[in-house]
Amino acid sequence: MDWQNIIEGLQTGIQEMNWLEALAVFFGLASVYYSIKENILVFPTGIISTLIYVWICLQVGLYADMGINAYYFSMSIFGWYVWSHPRPGKVVVPVTWMKGREILQALALFLLAYGLLYYVLRFYTDSDVPGWDSFTTASAFVGMWLMAKKKVENWIAWIITDLVSVPLYFYKGLVLTSFQFFVFTVLAVIGLMAWIRAARKYEEINV
Template identity: 75%
Template sequence: MDWQYIIEGIENGLAAMSWLEGIAVVFGLSSVYYSMKENILVFPTGIISTLIYVWICLQVKLYADMGINAYYFSMSIYGWYVWSNPKPGKAVVPITWLSKAGVFQSLALWAISYLSLYLVLINFTDSDVPYWDSFTTSTAFVGMWLMAKKKVENWIAWIITDLVSVPLYFYKGLVLTSFQYLVFTVLAVFGLIVWIKAAKKYAEA
C-alpha cells in the first residue's frame, strides 16, 4: 500500500474541499448518530445532508448516488411519518427483524435495483464507475427502506454500502466524504449491536 499516495490524496482533497461538502458531512454523521439512538432527528438531519449530496454527486458524475440521495430524501419523509405514527396502543414503532419473506423481498429489491441502475449508467451516462456506483446505490436503497421500517437488517446493508463507498469516494477526490463513510462504517457496526439488543427488549415486552 502506497501510504505517501494516500497522504497526498488526503491533503489535496482537504485543500479542495468545499464548505458545502463539509456541511453535508456534519449533518450526515449526525443523522447516523440519531439513527443509532433511535431518535427521530435522524430524518431532518438526513434530509439536509442528502439534498446537498444530490448537487455534489451531480458535479462528480456519481449519477446513481445522486439518484439515491434524492431517494433518501423521499424515504426520510416516509420514515419520519412511520416513526411518528406507531400502532394504536404503542408508544413507539418497535425495532424488529425481517421475516423470511422480508429477507427475500429485500434481496430481490437489491438485485432489481442493481441491474436497473447498471443498465442506465452504461447506456445513458458517462459514468466511469458504473459497477461500483450501482452497487453502493442499490445496497443503500435497501438499507434506507429497511431503516424507515425499523428493521435490524438495515445496519447490515449500511455496513456493506459504507465499506465500498470509502474507496469509491476517495477515487473521486471527495476525501472528506470518503472519511465520513469510514466513520459511518464504525457507527453502523455499533448501530447493529444496539438495535439487536433493542429488538430483543421489544420482543420481550
C-alpha cells in the first residue's frame, strides 16, 4: 500500500470537495455517533446524509449505492418509528441479539439483494464496478434492517460494508467519502462493543 499516494489523494479530495459532499459526510458521521449512543437522532441526521448521497451517487455512476441511500431513507423512517414506540412496559426498545430465524432472514436478504443488484448493474447500466457496488449495497441493506430492529449484529454488517466501501469510493475519486468510510469502520467497531455491553446488561436485568 502506497501511503504517500493515499495522503496525496486525500489532500486532493479535500481541495476538490464541494460543500454538498462535506455536508453529507458531516451528517453521516453524526448519524453513526448517535447510533452508538442509542440516541434517536441517528435517524434525522441519517436522513439528511442519505438524501444528499442519492444525488452524489447518481453523478458518479454508483447506481446501487444511490438505491441503497434511498432505502436508508425509508428504513430511517421505519427505525425512527420503531425506536420511538417501545413495547408496553418498556421505556426504550432494548438492544438484543439475533435469533436463528432472523439470521436466516438476514442471509436471504443479502443473497437476494446481491443477486438482483449485480444482474441489473451488469446488464442494464454502465457501472464499471457492479460486483463491488452490489456487495456494499446488499450488506448495507442487512445492516440498516438490523439497526432499525436494534440488533447487535447490525454493526458486523456495517463493518463489512465500510471495509469494502473504502477502496470503492477511493477508486471513484470520492476521496473524502472514502476516508469517511474508514472512520465509519472504526466507529462501527466501537459501536459493536458498546451494543454488546448493552445487550448483556439487558439480558442480566431480565434473567
